Amino acid sequence: MSTQITFADLALAEPLLRAITEAGYTQPTPIQAQAIPQVLKGGDLLAAAQTGTGKTAGFTLPILHLLLQRPIAQQRPGRPRVLILTPTRELTAQVEESVQTYGKHTPIRSMVMFGGVNINPQITALKKPLDILVATPGRLLDHLGQRTIDLSGVEILVLDEADRMLDMGFIRDIRKVLAALPKQRQNLLFSATFSDEIRTLARGVLNNPGEVSVTPRNTASERVHQTVHMVEQIHKRDLISHIIRESGWHQVLVFTRTKHGANRLAEKLVKDGLSAAAIHGNKSQAARTRALEGFKQGKVAVLVATDIAARGLDIDQLPQVVNFELPNVPEDYVHRIGRTGRAGATGSAVSLVDPSEIKLLRAIENLIKKPIERLPVTGWTPAPRSAAQIAEDAADAQREAGRSGRGALGNGRPSGART
Ligand code: AMP
Numbered sequence: 001m002s003t004q005i006t007f008a009d010l011a012l013a014e015p016l017l018r019a020i021t022e023a024g025y026t027q028p029t030p031i032q033a034q035a036i037p038q039v040l041k042g043g044d045l046l047a048a049a050q051t052g053t054g055k056t057a058g059f060t061l062p063i064l065h066l067l068l069q070r071p072i073a074q075q076r077p078g079r080p081r082v083l084i085l086t087p088t089r090e091l092t093a094q095v096e097e098s099v100q101t102y103g104k105h106t107p108i109r110s111m112v113m114f115g116g117v118n119i120n121p122q123i124t125a126l127k128k129p130l131d132i133l134v135a136t137p138g139r140l141l142d143h144l145g146q147r148t149i150d151l152s153g154v155e156i157l158v159l160d161e162a163d164r165m166l167d168m169g170f171i172r173d174i175r176k177v178l179a180a181l182p183k184q185r186q187n188l189l190f191s192a193t194f195s196d197e198i199r200t201l202a203r204g205v206l207n208n209p210g211e212v213s214v215t216p217r218n219t220a221s222e223r224v225h226q227t228v229h230m231v232e233q234i235h236k237r238d239l240i241s242h243i244i245r246e247s248g249w250h251q252v253l254v255f256t257r258t259k260h261g262a263n264r265l266a267e268k269l270v271k272d273g274l275s276a277a278a279i280h281g282n283k284s285q286a287a288r289t290r291a292l293e294g295f296k297q298g299k300v301a302v303l304v305a306t307d308i309a310a311r312g313l314d315i316d317q318l319p320q321v322v323n324f325e326l327p328n329v330p331e332d333y334v335h336r337i338g339r340t341g342r343a344g345a346t347g348s349a350v351s352l353v354d355p356s357e358i359k360l361l362r363a364i365e366n367l368i369k370k371p372i373e374r375l376p377v378t379g380w381t382p383a384p385r386s387a388a389q390i391a392e393d394a395a396d397a398q399r400e401a402g403r404s405g406r407g408a409l410g411n412g413r414p415s416g417a418r419t
Helices: 014-023 030-041 055-069 089-102 120-125 137-145 162-167 171-179 196-205 233-247 259-271 285-297 307-311 330-337 355-368 387-404
Strands: 045-048 082-085 110-113 132-135 156-159 186-191 210-213 225-230 252-256 276-279 302-306 320-323 348-353
Touching: 014 055, 014 089, 030 045, 030 055, 030 210, 045 055, 055 082, 055 089, 055 156, 055 186, 082 137, 082 171, 089 110, 089 132, 110 120, 110 137, 120 137, 132 137, 137 171, 156 196, 162 171, 162 186, 162 196, 171 196, 186 196, 233 259, 233 348, 233 387, 252 259, 252 307, 259 276, 259 302, 259 387, 276 285, 285 302, 302 307, 307 330, 320 330, 330 348, 330 355, 348 355
Parallel strands: 045 186, 045 210, 082 132, 082 156, 110 132, 156 186, 225 348, 252 302, 252 320, 276 302, 320 348
Antiparallel strands: none
């Protein structure tokens, strides 16, 4: 639903819409599309959302709107209408900056308050009227103790990153602040996680809340269906050709460790009747562009690339990725498979693993924290190799050994040769 909704659909006041346009936002994020209407209705809200989801605008925008709709004749100094509690000084500053950004065409006044700095400038600032106070709990309690702040006019309370506030031991401070607030108010609670402690807090603070939740986009290793075929290096070309022809893949990106390996594989695939092209640092820019365009348009079914060549390619969301060899660096594996898997759909990644690559495979499984399924290859047996092929493979192995200094599939970090 969030893909269709615009900020104008959310019926926010014109000065806010103008500020949103100026901020360069064209569409509400999913948390905004869900949270803004709920907050505008005036009810309490329990929101599951992490930083990076746009949650800050998800509460500041509707709060600014509500304040504009409910002006009061004269606001007393040091008596905010909205209290936003956050765990850290940085977050406090960020949230208040959002209030300033979205509220820049409104007369709404905000203030930031955190500990670790001289309290006197804050006391001076509190002598002026104030609409929105963004504070950390500890310093707010200091002000309450000194009666330099009056929380009796709070209409809306926000607990932002509530889980972090509890982790940081603020629960008692929060309870003391709650006791200083009027009973009748709107409460919004944002948290990335929902422990029992958060639920208890939510039950005590929120009154019949609406609930919204956005989950972070799954990581590539969760999204992508991954399998391994154990196969000797010298049989990999044959096998991949077989797999591609059998499964009818029409858009597959194959990663090889070397430029030479990319060329040899592409040649083999073409010989077997597949439309394939290699792309790497030794190819001219024109040849690379041609191969890439052909691939994007579906004329080239198989693009064979080295990691570094692939890095510059503006292609992702592929249905299929193949690791002809595993990368030396486990993180490269995650980048490779991250090329596949459209939003909502799963992609798949097949790795051909020679017994000498087992260590690399284990390092990858450690990184992604799960085993990758080993699948037997059905309907294929390694073809007998001609004398010429054997000689060529031996020359390749030699070349590889010279490159890494550790045998055909050494475990070294990437060398300059990996382009
Ligand atoms: P937050 O999760 O609130 O920390 O926001 C993460 C980032 O997303 C911030 O840099 C915001 O400026 C940005 N942002 C918030 N809402 C939108 C939107 N609707 N479109 C694009 N960027 C946004």
